[in-house]
Amino acid sequence: MLAAYAATVNSQDPLSALEVGDIEAPQTPSDWETVTLSAAALNHHDVWSLRGVGLREDRLPMVLGCDGVGTTSDGEAVVLHSVIASPGWDGDETLDPRRTLLSELHPGTLAERVRVPRRNLVPLPDGMSVEHAACVSTSWLTAYRMVFVQAGVRPGDTVLVQGAGGGVATAAVQLGAAAGLRVWVTSRDESKGERAVQIGADRAFASGERLPGKVDAVIETVGAATWSHSIRSLKPGGTVVIAGTTSGPEPESAELTRIFFQQMRIQGSTMGTRAELGQLLSFMADKGIEPVIDSVRPLAQARSAFQAMIDGDVFGKLVVTMR
Template sequence: MKAAFITGHGGNEVVSVGERPLPPRGPGEVLVRLRAATLNQVDLYMRNSGAGIRHQLPQIMGLDGCGVVEEVGPDETRLRPGQRVLVYPGITCGRCEFCLAGQPVLCASMSLLGEHRDGTFAQYLSVPAANLFPVPAPLGDAEAAALGVNHLTAWRMVNTQARLQAHETVLIFGIGGGVSLAALQLARLIGARTIVTSRDELKLQRALALGAHHAIHSQREDVARQVMALTDGRGVDVVIENVGAAVWDSALRSLVRGGRIVTCGATTGDQPPADLRRVFIRQLQVLGSTLGNPGELAQVLALCQRGLLRPVIDSVYPLDEVHAALARLESGAQFGKIALRID
């Protein structure tokens, strides 16, 4: 089968498109013929170094995907050949204390597609049947693929971790990135007041068109100062961020007393100044978040099925042009998800 895979670590020179073995379908697994996948920041991380993540080379890239069931086992009753499905990217043990407590996203031995094992930038994928969900009818392949990481991550950040309420105000950094846009969409569905930031004026205007209440140009304006002006000196209840060191100080200074900051990434560095006095004096809550549980993904899919939620797709590239897709992601120019079409 054709796939995009890394043969080492560095730049796009270590990313190849070529033939890889067809994945065998193990007991309880389903073979899926993939149609689309989307790019995530971890794809760049795995290409660049993959430091700290156990993996073997060569490795097929990609965490999320959408496709069609190709083959099921004799005991499978929920899925059928020809059915459109999307992928939940975490393979869990089902036996550790976290899985047994209903929190498989915290599984002590979770392996992730595209990180610990071959991923979705390929024509075929074999995963446990429990990792596949029927695609909501209104969605195209690229839109459906985006849900398994992008919108699932945002859902857990906004709803499970932050517990955002309709009467609250949320500050979302880096609008234009997939998780930030998904967080905006989810916050608007809740009815919360939304403030977004970006260094790109066009992205800010597009976010306002999508329903953001206020937009701050983070290169020209002091974010915390603008937040205080917009909230009459109070600050926001919740901050959603995946940028890391570059925005951490502004994020903490933007929070109301007792406010919550939820982080899922550190693209500008993972060692920001802690400002512990502000954290404990103002009793701020710092919450980490990664991916989400299958049950949370089901809640996302229910919103999509009802026509209330639809991912924003920036661009779609054929699998053969994965280098161009990775370069666009690395540039930060995208507004929404960058997708691969897998024929």
């Protein structure tokens, strides 16, 4: 089958580790479901895998991809939940210490077919396009959990989203605006800030710019480069929800004095549950939310999508189709 896969790993030149071509997928449990994929989307997780982060060399070659939408053998249109719980695990899949994501232990979604546990299938809502549904399982589910489960915000509250343009950031903007939150964003790129306003943000600011007021919560996926600004922008008693460190995990200052003195809450967040994926899809269908898509390419041209993600020249999701 045609797939985009890590043939090797290279921490300095991740694109050199990528192959797009025919591959025979490794074996998966016999009771898993085969899904013929229609579309999938890229995430930073895929680039980290090519760098060798979270992907051991003894698991190569490995089909990449966490997001996907397709059709089961009995014709059911489904969205894939990419968190694979360990056998016998019952409860929140994200808390399973032995959990993996598709493309870490088992082949991922950047392929013509994928096999997953039946419990990882969620019905595709009527009327939702496969391109939009392909965006949801990783960055959108991450944003949904950050905003609605971990942040503790209510309609009318102000939320700061650091780093407008990425998949989680654009999802947080669209979801937050649809739920009645006032969403502020920051970006190093003025044009990306303007586009964030077009999709629902109330205001956009330059990275590190002093805000006109304190916020109730911060959606933080950038890490070291924005950490101090996140803490200094937060109201006493507010919450920073962190789900990524794309600029690195070690800020110059941890801001511990400000955090304890102002009784701030630092909340980690990872992905989301299958139940939350179902809730997210229902919310999007009810509100008519369509994920921002940067571009759509055929799977055979996946290399150019990876190049765009590595270069950072992206606003919204990078989608590939299997047609």
